[in-house]
Amino acid sequence: MESEDTKKIQEMKTDLNLLLECLKYQMDNPFSQKEALVTIHSICHQNSNAGVYFREIGGLTFVKDLAKSSEHNVVKEAALYTLGTVAEQNVYCQQTLCTSELFEDLAWFLSDNDSNTNLKRMSVYVILVLVSNNRTGQTLVRETGCITILSQLFRTALSKYELNLSDENVFQSYQLWSSVCSTLCVCVNNPQNDENQMLCCSLFPHANDWLINCMKPEIIRPICSFIGLTLANNTYVQKHFISVGGLDVLSQVLVQLESDSHKTLSSAKLAVVVTKTVDACIADNPTFGVVLAKYHIVSKLLALLLHESLDSGEKFSIMLTLGHCTEDCEENQYDLFKNNGLPLMIQALTESQNEELNKAATFVLHNCKKITEKLSLSLGEHSFDENEAEQFEDINVKEKNLEERWKKAKEILHRIEELEREGNEEEIRREKYKDHVSSMNINIQNTLKYLHAESIGGGPKADKDKSQSRKLKSYKSHGVMSQACTNDDQMKTLLKSTNPVNACYRESGKNKTLCKANSSCSQNLHEETTFEKKNFVSQSSDHVFKHPTPIVKNRKQQLPVTDPFTLCSDIINKEVISFLATNSCSKMLKYRCSGCIAVGKSLNSRNFSKLLHSCPYQCDRHKVIVEAEDRYKSELRKSLICNKKILLTPRRRRQLSNESTTLGGIKKRRIRKNFTKEEVNYLFSGVKKMGNHWNLILWSFPFQQGRKAVDLAHKYHKLTKGPKCAAS
Numbered sequence: 001m002e003s004e005d006t007k008k009i010q011e012m013k014t015d016l017n018l019l020l021e022c023l024k025y026q027m028d029n030p031f032s033q034k035e036a037l038v039t040i041h042s043i044c045h046q047n048s049n050a051g052v053y054f055r056e057i058g059g060l061t062f063v064k065d066l067a068k069s070s071e072h073n074v075v076k077e078a079a080l081y082t083l084g085t086v087a088e089q090n091v092y093c094q095q096t097l098c099t100s101e102l103f104e105d106l107a108w109f110l111s112d113n114d115s116n117t118n119l120k121r122m123s124v125y126v127i128l129v130l131v132s133n134n135r136t137g138q139t140l141v142r143e144t145g146c147i148t149i150l151s152q153l154f155r156t157a158l159s160k161y162e163l164n165l166s167d168e169n170v171f172q173s174y175q176l177w178s179s180v181c182s183t184l185c186v187c188v189n190n191p192q193n194d195e196n197q198m199l200c201c202s203l204f205p206h207a208n209d210w211l212i213n214c215m216k217p218e219i220i221r222p223i224c225s226f227i228g229l230t231l232a233n234n235t236y237v238q239k240h241f242i243s244v245g246g247l248d249v250l251s252q253v254l255v256q257l258e259s260d261s262h263k264t265l266s267s268a269k270l271a272v273v274v275t276k277t278v279d280a281c282i283a284d285n286p287t288f289g290v291v292l293a294k295y296h297i298v299s300k301l302l303a304l305l306l307h308e309s310l311d312s313g314e315k316f317s318i319m320l321t322l323g324h325c326t327e328d329c330e331e332n333q334y335d336l337f338k339n340n341g342l343p344l345m346i347q348a349l350t351e352s353q354n355e356e357l358n359k360a361a362t363f364v365l366h367n368c369k370k371i372t373e374k375l376s377l378s379l380g381e382h383s384f385d386e387n388e389a390e391q392f393e394d395i396n397v398k399e400k401n402l403e404e405r406w407k408k409a410k411e412i413l414h415r416i417e418e419l420e421r422e423g424n425e426e427e428i429r430r431e432k433y434k435d436h437v438s439s440m441n442i443n444i445q446n447t448l449k450y451l452h453a454e455s456i457g458g459g460p461k462a463d464k465d466k467s468q469s470r471k472l473k474s475y476k477s478h479g480v481m482s483q484a485c486t487n488d489d490q491m492k493t494l495l496k497s498t499n500p501v502n503a504c505y506r507e508s509g510k511n512k513t514l515c516k517a518n519s520s521c522s523q524n525l526h527e528e529t530t531f532e533k534k535n536f537v538s539q540s541s542d543h544v545f546k547h548p549t550p551i552v553k554n555r556k557q558q559l560p561v562t563d564p565f566t567l568c569s570d571i572i573n574k575e576v577i578s579f580l581a582t583n584s585c586s587k588m589l590k591y592r593c594s595g596c597i598a599v600g601k602s603l604n605s606r607n608f609s610k611l612l613h614s615c616p617y618q619c620d621r622h623k624v625i626v627e628a629e630d631r632y633k634s635e636l637r638k639s640l641i642c643n644k645k646i647l648l649t650p651r652r653r654r655q656l657s658n659e660s661t662t663l664g665g666i667k668k669r670r671i672r673k674n675f676t677k678e679e680v681n682y683l684f685s686g687v688k689k690m691g692n693h694w695n696l697i698l699w700s701f702p703f704q705q706g707r708k709a710v711d712l713a714h715k716y717h718k719l720t721k722g723p724k725c726a727a728s
Helices: 002-025 030-046 048-056 059-069 073-089 091-097 100-111 117-131 135-143 146-156 168-188 194-213 217-231 235-243 246-260 265-282 286-293 297-305 312-325 330-338 341-351 355-367 369-376 386-398 402-457 462-484 488-497 500-507 520-539 549-558 564-579 607-614 620-642 653-664 677-690 694-700 709-721
Strands: none
Touching: 002 030, 002 048, 002 059, 030 048, 030 059, 030 073, 048 059, 048 073, 048 091, 059 073, 059 091, 059 100, 073 091, 073 117, 091 117, 100 117, 100 135, 100 146, 117 135, 117 146, 117 168, 135 146, 135 168, 135 194, 146 168, 146 194, 168 194, 168 217, 194 217, 194 235, 194 246, 217 235, 217 246, 217 265, 235 246, 235 265, 235 286, 246 265, 246 286, 246 297, 265 286, 265 297, 265 312, 286 297, 286 312, 286 330, 297 312, 297 330, 297 341, 312 341, 312 355, 330 341, 330 369, 341 355, 341 402, 355 369, 369 402, 607 620, 677 694, 677 709, 694 709
16 A cells, blocks of 8 residues: 555656646647646645645746746636645645735736636636635735725626626626625635725625625625625624615515515525524624614514424524524514514424524523513503503504413413523432431431440440430331332332342341341341331332342352441441432432442452452443453454454563564665755755755755655754765
């Protein structure tokens, strides 16, 4: 594979060298030069590295000079097209061509009356490539006057509003105009350039005329893209656009397209494009939503939102525009409410799984919360100013069933408040449950510590014994009463969540071996535990506990329990948590495996793995650990079979290094290439111009293949030391 790639790269370099020589020696044959330039374009378009090599051998500079000096328009067009392709494929070539000299030449091509339409298109294409994602290019296009010429072409490229694309001349003029629109878009945005946005403000009246007189997709899409990017994040430009009537024009176009959307699908898609432009205009100035209220844009957007052909991204744009329309305009809020927009937003919020759509719907509902509260009150209970009173009187005359709308508003408001309260109620329940369980655990731990101390020391006082037993019984009775309040289904879920190992211990009736405490409190505790367990088993099905007894015996042999206090603590903690489980508790209790209850045994990476593998009932955490370990070992075994170099056990470094050299083979050294006189001259001239920047020198001069920056540095130091070293 490497040899084939190297061969292809070498062939590509050879082809570019031959094509460059052909350009130089075919100056009297414009058609041969055009064919050579088209071939260079295809090579650089397929491989971005080809453009870098073409720049290194001086091809970009020659093609740039050829475009300027050639007398034939065919050669100029091909040269500009090649420059644009190379700059588009490689950012280094873009930076090399991004000079004021080239921008001035392009401006001359655009302003020259002798230049045909195709040559102007190629010039606009080169400007587009040089300015795209390049702030330096945006500055140069303004300083050299190219943006002024582009603005003039935006006005004059299309002379008639009747667009007949079947005519070849009209079609070429339209292509030039469309390219100018795209170039102006990259001049003002990506990255955003405020100065260029201010210059493009003068084109808004002309864009409005085109939107009014020619409502075709070929005109609306480029103009909306230009307006939207010029308005983006610039409050001053947005105000200027509204002052020249741009928002009114967009509203009229949107109304017309929405009415046509019921007939054609393309009108619905085009209406979404206009909606995005409207949103860009009012996003930073919500007060401008009053202009949209005159045309009832909210109702049009709601009707457009119900269109079945729109995808989730387009619906999100419509909802976001609705949010900005209703953010600071009560007229639009009421228009949304009157056209059943709130139920539509709630439906989108509950049914959609798209997070962006949910956020946009929440934004709209939050904006309409105040108007919903206002409409839910009667007119007599709420005080209005004169303007509001007149508006609501007219509404009251037109809408006879306003009381029904108030009821609907109350219901919607109630549903919004319920959605907001849901999260808070769940958090409060969980915190109360955790606090209750933690207090119970602390009290039982204190009781068990007392029992353990009594069993070791012996002879405690009878009064303390009675008090501890009373406390423990009270806690147990509280747990039984709380559990008795639940239904049979909850009993079954609690039984399923109980630890199977502890269940087997309790069912076997061998509580004496688990805890050898001599006090009456501990005996009462175990009697109550076994009694409650038997009652639960009688109510539940028999298939819940089907763990065989021999497994429990084997686990006892593997994990000898040396501390009865710890084991009693684990069992009673499990019982108390199972008794206190309620409906609000969503987390199921997990089984405890051998890795969780291992006590009194020193564990390491070897015996802990064996311990987990021997356990038939693993918890979720240890089950993930075992699966990850098995997966890793299986991959190691596969790789060991495929490549026997991988070692599972560490070995000495010398032995590994010897094996790697014997198995991998001896590395080949580079073939020595002596420096030629031309390379030495390149080296000295490069150091003189660029200093000790060896990489820059290596890229700027045609050194032999295989040269590295380190080779240049060593050679230069040898040359500067003395004449003896220079001969090597």
